[in-house]
Amino acid sequence: MDATGQIGAFGDPSAKDRPQRPAMRLRAIALTGSATAWLATFAITLVVVLGNARDSVREETDSAFRMASAVATMRLPTAFERRDVMAEAARIAVDIRGQRHVTAELRDRSGRAVELPPAPGPEHPAPRWIADLLRPEPRSDLIPVTQYPNVLGVLEIRTEPSDEIAEAWQDLRVLLPMLAVMALVAIGVTMAVTGLVLRRLGLLGAALEQMRQGRLDERAPRAGLAELDRLTEDVNALAAHLARERAENRRLQARMMTLAEAERARIASDLHDEIGPQLFALQAALGQAARHRPEPELAETLSAIDRHAAAIRKSARAAIDDLRLSPTEGISLVDTVQELLLEFQDMAPEVELALDAPPELPEPDEAGQIALYxxxxxxxxxALRHAAPRRVRVELQGDDGALTARVCDDGTGPAALSGKRGLGQTGMRDRATALGASYQPPRRQAGWTITEFRIPQA
Known part of the structure; x- marks a missing residue:
């Protein structure tokens, strides 16, 4: 059942002509949505973290660079002092190299670099792509090393953010797994909630399927979720309403069948009371005319009229018997069926007729008894007319809140098996539909022809 589809079909005449979009699964939507949300969160977090790390690296290196330049300028001997200025500049360069975020290089007057101890680097350097993202614009400062009146060399101080970038990378290495774990937890929670909702929707779907199959006494269980509980109450209310409507419809159908039986009895009574005496009077008049010894041609005509009148009387009697076929009020179904089989035994004494019924059989209502009869x-x-059986077995069973009547015969099989459906089968199918019963037309099974009528009990 698709309420949306029904509304579209009735509310918009062109809805049925539109191409239908393929249905999406809720699990796929939930998984895609949660994964997309996590990717967006991850991307935003990464951009923010990298931006903050870049600003931090720039601020730290700028501060260290300014301090190193100031300290070097203050510590270098003046041009008039009689000291080994290059040796002092080398010690200053080594000290700067030992600091964070900066490095230094000393060159002599010819531009050759003075050999200094290697500067310590980070234990766990960051990958190149992280270093390129976080590295700020390099800064450098050239401080001349002089001793009046000569320039002995130059001390170059540069920013070196590798250690600060390495620290940022270590923080990022801790943050990324945390983000991954949070993503897995979020996706897991989303899928668990989605699975819970789908299970509850599955219960509602099962209840709707029960309704579709006609079992309106089934009710959908409460889901434990406020929104779904309201939907469950609506589904159960719909099932209760349909059950009441079906019961009322069956009551009206049963009433119509009862009235139809009464009308059939009235017609049979009219036929018996009016046509019967007239046919009898006609045959009496024909007999009286024949006693006057008419001419041969007239005698032959009177004989033919007498034969036709007898045939009409026989047909009328058969019609009256058929119209009056209804169970006698106050007699149980088993007794009624036994009387019916005794009548058939007189019609076909060579056929073995048997009734199989439990001692305590639930009695149907009036409409049900008429339909079963x-x-x-x-x-x-x-079976007697068309199948030439040797045995016919009638079975009555009451189980699972229903009463089942089954007729089995070992004859040749009815013509209905060839695919044609007679008026008798159509009438039985209509009665079954009116009473909410089920009718199975004749079928062959292990050499027997079996037909069945199953009617629910109130």
Missing amino acids: RFLRESVLN
Whole structure:
């Protein structure tokens, strides 16, 4: 059942002509949505963290660079002092190299670098792509090393943010797994909630399927979720409403069947009271005319009229018997069926007729008893007329809140198996539909022809 589709079909005449979009699964939507949200969160977090790390690296290196330049300028001897200025500049360069975020290089007057101890680097350097992202614009300062009146060399101080970048990378290495774990937890929680909702929706779907199959006494269980509980209450209310409507419809159908039986009885009574005496009077008049010894041609005509009148009387009697076919009020179904089989035994003494019924059989209502009686009479009569059976077995069973009547015969099989459906089968199917019963037309099974009528009990 698709309420949306129904509304579209009735509310918009062109809805059925539009191409239908492929349905999406809720699990796929939840997984895609949570994964997309995590990717967006990851990307935003990464951009923010890298931006903050870049600003931090720039601020730290600038501060260290300014301090190193100031300290070097203050510590270098003046041009008039009689000291080894190059040796002092080398010690200053080594000290700067030992500091964070900066490095230094000393060159002599010819531009050759003075050999200094290697500067310590970070234990766990950052990958190149991280270093390129976080590295600020390099800064450098050239401080001349002089001793009046000569320039002995130059001390170059540069920013070196590798250690600060390495620290940022270590923080990022801790943050990325945390983000991954948070993503897995978020996706897991989303899928668990989605699975819970789908299970509850599955219960609602099962209840709707029960309704579709006609079992309106089933009810959907509460889901434990406020929104779904409201939907569950609506589904159960719909099932209760349909059950009431079906019960009322069956009551009206049963009433119509009862009235139809009363009308059939009235018609049979009219036929018996009016046509019967007239046909009898006609045959009496024909007999009286024949006693006057008419001419041969007239005698032959009177004889023919007498034969036709007898045939009409026989047909009228059969019609009256068929119209009056209904169970006697106050007699149980088993007794009624036994009387029916005794009548058939007189019609076909060579056929073995048997009734299989439990001692305590639930009694159907009036409409149900009429429907079962007519089903049994029609089915047994068809077998005797068309299948030439040696044995016919009638079974009555009451189980699972229903009453089942079954007719089995070992004859040649009815013509209905060839694919044609007679008026008798159509009538039985209509009665079954009216009463909410089920009718199975004749079928062959292990050499027997079996037909069945199953009617629910109130």
